[in-house]
């Protein structure tokens with residue numbers, strides 16, 4: 001734990017040197033004594049210390065300095081370090097200013113120059129002030145701090161990114177904490193771009209993207225090798241299984257993940273149908289175990305890196321990342337999965353991330369405590385989401401278009417939902433608008449048969465209404481079906497008795513796309529069975545085809 005700071009500010013080098021020496025002599029074992037030779041430098045130092053979350057126990061500043069008086073400086077630094085004790089160093093002539101400062105800036109003491117002997121005129125006063133400070137102040141958190149607002153979608157994204165990648169951080173809401181607001185304002189200029197993420201080394205990022213956060217948080221974002229046997233795109237269950245099998249069988253393997261390993265499964269609150277876990281397993285736990293396993297076998301996992309394109313330079317396959325980096329290898333496995341389809345209704349876009357969420361946004365669970373929330377959708381993921389939020393919310397209203405839960409949802413979930421007291425199911429409705437000023441306040445639904453409209457008061461809405469594949473990066477490169485899913489193996493469309501555009505004598509292997517050496521597995525594949533176990537199975541099985549392909553290059 002770093003020592004708290006005593007900061008002295010004086011433009012007179014002789015006075016600055018003398019007071020620093022006296023302070024060090026008495027306090028150096030318990031405090032870090034720092035000095036600044038001008039008010040501007042003092043303010044800068046106070047700002048840096050606040051960004052590093054270093055605690056300032058005491059400011060001791062001269063009243064008469066060019067550019068800014070001591071009282072003005074204290075007014076400014078107090079916004080950043082409200083618990084610090086404040087002492088003004090004055091000449092006899094400044095007594096009136098000092099007395100006024102007691103009220104104006106909450107001055108704790110004014111000290112007349114000279115203060116000799118310090119044992120009588122300096123230490124007793126400061127001992128009291130510092131003792132009082134220690135008794136009141138809690139030790140500060142010295143990890144990553146995120147200063148954000150629950151009304152800012154970028155703050156939500158950044159929180160999700162760090163928590164899903166298991167990076168510990170402290171969340172400080174600038175709408176609640178004045179000191180945090182002052183610090184965010186001083187670092188970002190204003191509060192239009194949030195969050196401000198401050199790292200233990202004192203550096204900060206304003207409204208960072210996934211790649212910037214990953215780099216600063218120490219996650220691997222760049223490949224270590226120049227060449228790979230297998231480049232896996234996407235770190236969901238299919239990609240992770242693929243990486244585990246590839247690396248364990250001695251292939252040089254890299255996996256590229258744009259958000260967090262685990263994919264959709266990683267956001268699941270409890271997976272109950274995965275073999276070998278009779279009590280269920282959280283998506284986060286499964287992702288963590290699989291990630292460790294892949295790394296243990298030597299696979300590299302790049303996080304926060306998005307693949308934007310792919311090209312063929314026979315016999316190599318080149319994968320292009322959003323930051324312009326290229327990865328080269330013999331084979332590629334596309335396991336980019338899919339994500340929730342967006343709901344189109346007035347108000348949704350503006351409130352996305354601030355009350356309206358796609359999937360089970362688990363970071364928001366605590367905020368739902370005691371509130372009323374809605375879950376939109378009637379398939380298994382919606383059912384799991386409703387059960388999860390019913391543990392926190394006062395009431396969960398499920399909004400489904402069908403007339404019953406049965407056709408889309410597994411029976412065990414239907415039974416549990418109907419038995420949960422604080423879940424209401426509203427059948428035969430669709431969302432036609434959402435309302436809220438800065439955050440969600442209500443959801444307007446329309447009965448699909450009668451057209452009757454009803455407004456439901458709700459502080460959060462979680463949407464689970466179907467999916468779209470993540471294949472934009474491969475459009476026009478590999479064959480996709482009408483919905484955009486990647487077609488593989490025997491399913492590839494044929495022309496004149498051969499797969500369309502296929503140049504080799506042999507037939508495409510299982511999981512092979514229309515480009516030899518490029519495979520697809522898991523939810524992204526057309527006709528896949530979209531389950532965790534199926535994705536793991538496909539990811540593992542695809543390696544058999546990769547081996548067969550590698551024998552040909």
Ligand SMILES: Cc1cc2nc3c(=O)[nH]c(=O)nc-3n(C[C@H](O)[C@H](O)[C@H](O)COP(=O)(O)OP(=O)(O)OC[C@H]3O[C@@H](n4cnc5c(N)ncnc54)[C@H](O)[C@@H]3O)c2cc1C
Nearest residue numbers: 234236237238258263264265307337338522523530531532
């Ligand atoms: C909330 C929820 C609960 C679920 N519960 C269950 C359950 O209980 N049981 C069950 O069997 N199934 C469940 N499923 C379904 C299951 O999670 C999926 O079938 C499974 O995750 C599919 O795995 P995947 O690896 O194919 O794709 P995904 O899990 O979708 O993973 C794809 C990964 O690729 C990454 N990616 C996408 N594009 C790019 C790109 N261009 N560059 C780099 N990376 C990219 C994504 O960020 C993602 O991490 C659930 C799904 C959800 C959403």
